[in-house]
Amino acid sequence: MTTPFQRELEIALSAVKQASQICRSVQAAITDEVLEKKDKSPVTIADFSSQAVICRALNEAFPQDPIIGEEDAAELHLEENHEFLEKIVAELNKAEIPETSPENVCRWIDHGGAKEYSSRFWTLDPIDGTKGFLRKEQYAVSLALIVDGKIVLGILGCPNMPFPIDETVTGTLYYTVADQGAFAIPLNQDDQEQAAFPIRVTTTDDFSQSRFCESVESGHSSHGHSQQVAEKLDIEKEPRRLDSQAKYAVVAQGNADIYMRLPTRVGYREKIWDHAAGVLLVQEAGGTVTDITGKPLEFDQGYELKNNQGVIVTNGPLHPELIQTLGELAINE
Ligand SMILES: Nc1ncnc2c1ncn2[C@@H]1O[C@H](COP(=O)(O)OS(=O)(=O)O)[C@@H](OP(=O)(O)O)[C@H]1O
Ligand SMILES: [Mg+2]
Numbered sequence: 001m002t003t004p005f006q007r008e009l010e011i012a013l014s015a016v017k018q019a020s021q022i023c024r025s026v027q028a029a030i031t032d033e034v035l036e037k038k039d040k041s042p043v044t045i046a047d048f049s050s051q052a053v054i055c056r057a058l059n060e061a062f063p064q065d066p067i068i069g070e071e072d073a074a075e076l077h078l079e080e081n082h083e084f085l086e087k088i089v090a091e092l093n094k095a096e097i098p099e100t101s102p103e104n105v106c107r108w109i110d111h112g113g114a115k116e117y118s119s120r121f122w123t124l125d126p127i128d129g130t131k132g133f134l135r136k137e138q139y140a141v142s143l144a145l146i147v148d149g150k151i152v153l154g155i156l157g158c159p160n161m162p163f164p165i166d167e168t169v170t171g172t173l174y175y176t177v178a179d180q181g182a183f184a185i186p187l188n189q190d191d192q193e194q195a196a197f198p199i200r201v202t203t204t205d206d207f208s209q210s211r212f213c214e215s216v217e218s219g220h221s222s223h224g225h226s227q228q229v230a231e232k233l234d235i236e237k238e239p240r241r242l243d244s245q246a247k248y249a250v251v252a253q254g255n256a257d258i259y260m261r262l263p264t265r266v267g268y269r270e271k272i273w274d275h276a277a278g279v280l281l282v283q284e285a286g287g288t289v290t291d292i293t294g295k296p297l298e299f300d301q302g303y304e305l306k307n308n309q310g311v312i313v314t315n316g317p318l319h320p321e322l323i324q325t326l327g328e329l330a331i332n333e
C-alpha cells in the first residue's frame with residue numbers, strides 16, 4: 001500500500017531542503033542585502049531564492065496546483081533592484097538550478113502569487129521569521145498542501161534548530177502528513193527515511209510546570225497580554241522567545257507546552273503561510289491549535305485567516321483552561 005501524498009512529500013521535502021541550504025549559504029555571507037517591502041518589513045536574497053526554487057520544483061511536478069506564497073517579483077523588475085536580482089540569480093546558479101535566468105527567476109517567484117482559495121493548493125513562506133534570519137537566530141522555510149480546506153502535508157525546514165535527539169547537530173527538517181504522525185530528520189542527512197524521528201507533545205496539565213513560547217517581536221504578538229495570562233495561570237517559567245514557525249516545532253517536540261500569538265492591533269489577520277505547516281505538525285504530534293477564542297483555524301478563506309483572531313497552540317490538556325482565561329481577561333483584538 002502506498003502512503004497518501006507520498007509523491008507530494010518526496011518532491012516537497014527535496015525542494016524545502018534545497019531552499020534551506022540556499023538560505024544557510026546566504027546567511028553565512030549576509031552583508032546589507034535587504035529590501036524593504038511596502039509594509040516596511042524586510043525581504044532578502046534568501047527569501048526570493050527560496051521561493052523561486054520551491055515554486056520551480058512544484059510547478060514542474062504539479063503544474064495544476066496553485067501556490068499561495070508570501071513574496072512576489074514586482075520589486076525585482078525595477079531597474080534600481082537589478083543588482084539584487086543578479087545576486088538571486090547567482091545563488092541559484094551556485095545551487096545548480098537548471099534554466100536559471102533573471103526572467104525565469106521572476107517567473108518562478110510569481111508562480112507563488114495565487115491569492116484565492118481553491119480545492120487543492122500549496123502555501124509557502126520561503127523564509128518565515130525574516131527578522132530572525134537577519135539576526136542569525138531561528139527561521140523556517142515553510143510549505144504546506146491544503147486539500148478541500150484541510151492541511152494534509154506540512155514541512156518546516158529549520159536550518160538553525162538543534163536536532164531534537166542530538167543537540168550537537170544543527171538544522172532540522174520537520175514533516176508531517178495528515179494521520180501519519182509528525183517527524184524530524186537532520187537537515188544534512190541524505191538517508192532521510194532511516195533517520196526519521198517521531199516527535200510528540202508533552203502531557204502535562206499543570207500550568208505551574210509549563211513553559212510557553214512566543215514571538216521575539218512584540219509587534220507580532222502582545223508580550224504584555226501573554227504576561228497577564230501567565231500570571232493568572234501561575235506559569236512560573238520564563239517564556240521562550242523565538243522567531244518563526246520554529247515555535248510550533250518546539251511545542252510539537254515537547255520543549256515547550258504552549259505557543260501564544262496574541263493580536264497586537266485591531267484588524268490584522270494572520271497569513272496562512274505563517275501557520276499551515278506548523279499547525280499540522282503540532283496536531284500530528286498530539287497537540288491542539290485554535291484561535292484565541294477556541295475556534296479552529298479556517299484554511300479555506302484565501303491567503304488570510306479571515307475568521308480567526310490570533311493563534312493558541314498547546315499540548316492539548318492545557319488548552320481549555322488557557323482559552324477560558326483569555327476570555328476572562330477579555331484578551332482579544
Ligand atoms: N502585526 C502582526 N501580527 C502578527 N504577525 C505579523 C504582524 N506583522 C507581521 N507579522 C508576521 O509575523 C511573521 C513572523 O512571525 P514571528 O512569530 O516569527 O515573529 S518574530 O519574527 O518572532 O517577531 C512574519 O512572517 P515573515 O514575514 O515571513 O517573517 C509576518 O508575516
Ligand atoms: Mg512568515
Ligand SMILES: [Mg+2]
Nearest residue numbers: 070125127128
Ligand atoms: Mg516570510
Ligand SMILES: [Mg+2]
Nearest residue numbers: 041042070130
Ligand atoms: Mg515577510
